[in-house]
Amino acid sequence: MTTILHVDSSPLGAASVTRQLTASIVEALVKAEPSATVVARDVAANPPDHLSGELLQVVKFRNLESLNERQREELALTDALVDEFLAADVVVIGAPMYNFSVPTQLKAWIDRLAQAGRTFRYTEKGPEGLAGGKRVIIASARGGVYSTNPALAGFDHQEAYLRSVLAFFGVTDVTFIRAEGIGMGPEAKDKALADAAAAIDGLFAAA
Template sequence: MKILHIDSATTGANSVTRELTAAATAHFKEKNSDAEVIYRDLGTEPLAHLNPITTGAIRLPEDAQDADMKAAFPSERAVLDEFMSADIVIIGAPMYNFTVPSQLKAWMDRLGVPGVTFSYSEAGPEGLAGGRKVVILSSQGGEYEQGGAAEHQEQLLKVFFGFIGVDDLSIIRANKIGYGPEVRDAAIADAKAEIAKL
């Protein structure tokens, strides 16, 4: 079994999602002692945003790639291969300015690959990246109505992972963490209790 552990917060030791992703990884590791854990820290080692070279490396067939795209392909494809080889994907996704951190979006952009994680036909889109469990650990400074006008974080994640075929998706949220230490601690404790049920 492989567990892919993704962090994206830039708040270091103060990060709620880092604490929760560590708890979730430990939970699944305890249940699967022989599991291999692959860790990617997008907060401290962010991926670059896509550009014409990386887009071509990810999306174009080899015979349509120029030399720069071919040189970029191995490292770009490695991001997707990490995801596709994982049985469980644990993602720390704090809300930054009503959506996900841009470094998390840059990682997601490398997962949306036509012909690999989704395809189109006359019947519409079909997700091809099922067969793995995705657990999202979310944090929000306030409290936002799901699907409301200001909530573009969890909704984006649900739509994206659903689009590429992930049908085993859990979102565990610690919200109102900006309301003070007691509220923050209670939110973290509640989230950890939900993790224990996975």
């Protein structure tokens, strides 16, 4: 049975373009495989704390002696997030572009996933991803048009970052569904949504 992890990161609620797109993607996945299990993770509504010095010692460096209550809770949350990610066959991520990068809540979630010995490991030949074998579909929303505009391509630290960090985890089956130009007026937004909807239809028509 396929497990789908559905991750939303936009704090805009019903006004979010990426939430609209991830819902459509998950709906299409379940339609293609009705027996699939969907696990929802809203990192905007329930964001993991950013890694302060106190939490880094525990969550990243695994210094586990004399933990206080908060550290134990954060360690348990981190392990649960990693378990959830590793257990998923398909991960659908809503990732709007904020200031040329990803929302801080999404970055906080990714920081929890980056666990040596679980999602990656260091070897004599360099880092090796341990989380391969899954499919990731990312709903990407951007106010401008970056994918086809050379003048803006260098400002894209959103999709480039996501592709890089997933590759570091060993995930190479990554597809972006883009809604670009949504900040360029109503007509441009309508076109962006229509193009994204067609991309979703095409993605599953080809499957």
